[in-house]
Amino acid sequence: MTLTDYTINDDSFYLFACAELKAREKEFIEEQKIKRMIGVKSANDFLRMLHETYYLKYLTDAGANDNFENVIISELKSMVSFLRDRLKAEHQIIINLLTLKEDLHNVKLMMKSAFLDRDMEKLFVPVSYSYNQLKRAMEPGSHENIDLYASSILQYAAMLSSTEKNHRTAELKLELFFLEKLYSLTSAIKNSMIKDFLRHIIDIFNIKNIYRNKFSGEKINFDLFLHKNGFFNINFLKNFENENFEHFIQQISKTRYAPLIKQEAGLPHEAEDGVCSFEKSEELFYIYFFDPVKYTVSNLEKIVDFFIKKRIELKNLSIVFTGILYDIDRSKIRHEVLLLDEDKNRSNWRK
Secondary structure, three states, rough: OOOOOOOOOHHHHHHHHHHHHHHHHHHHHOOHHHHHHOOOOHHHHHHHOOOOOOHHHHHOOOOOOOHHHHHHHHHHHHHHHHHHHOOHHHHHHHHHHHHHHHHHHHHHHHHHHHHHHHOOOOHHOOOOHHHHHHHHHHOOOOOOHHHHHHHHHHHHHHHHHHHHOOOHHHHHHHHHHHHHHHHHHOOOOOOHHHHHHHHHHHHHHHHHHHHHHHOOOOOOOHHHHOOOOOOHHHHHHHHHHHHHHHHHHHOOOOOOOOHHHOOOOOOOOOHHHHHHHHHHHHHHHHHOOHHOOOOOOOOOHHHHHHHHHOOOHHHHHHHHHHHHHHOOOHHHHHHOOOOOHHHHHHOOOOO
């Protein structure tokens, strides 16, 4: 199915929510301003420019200027709160789809904490739940008040931490369980575009995992990390287990994911900036994937599209602030930031 083959039906239930988000589009920072932020001399100069944006409300809080991560987390929490209040009960799993990165990071962190018997709260990202809530939820017979989806994953993580001797193997098994559970619940929505969005995410997980396996020389059985439910057939992916890295790149270059590994986009193994190019190409794909929703008025897809763009903006701001704080070369910061008006010309997703 191509990116424009979806029939997107409006849903009157989401009329008010989509009207809210339409009005909120003005809160997105113009790309020209992002470019000016990249060029400032200091983190304080960056924050002064941020005071002129929607994010001012977080900067006025005590301590926000000293820990920019609080700004990012606060806005992610605001996103989760909005979705919890506006989504139908059967659509609540969309929250977990949009916070996939943070949720997976947190559950892996909780499992590692159990493995090492060490507190790791400083590395935790408190978006949906607190560190202590998830820690209690991993305890035997826990009745912590969290959703069933999160509870089942944490209980599985607790089992792995007590039965698996190899932490890397446990992480891979947890990731498989995590994505299979998410796919099962997302499929129940019966929305082809949302389901296919996750299928693309799964494919890209597989591409990254095979890349890491080939490039690092890890001798890990592909069955431990290949996710089913993507567009790629598992047997197609398993064929790369006994092939070299170059063959893998050549074959993926013949698929819809070619722009992720094209030479002009930066192969992931070339340098650190290559990884960023890979990630930017992935984000560009999601932007283009949801492009058809601009012709609609009120539906679930339109809500997801808004918050994908919100997450990309938050990532951009985090990259810029961190780069300026540590005095990274401004050209390198720019290379990591996704600016659609420029980067779309470096991608061939639409070709």
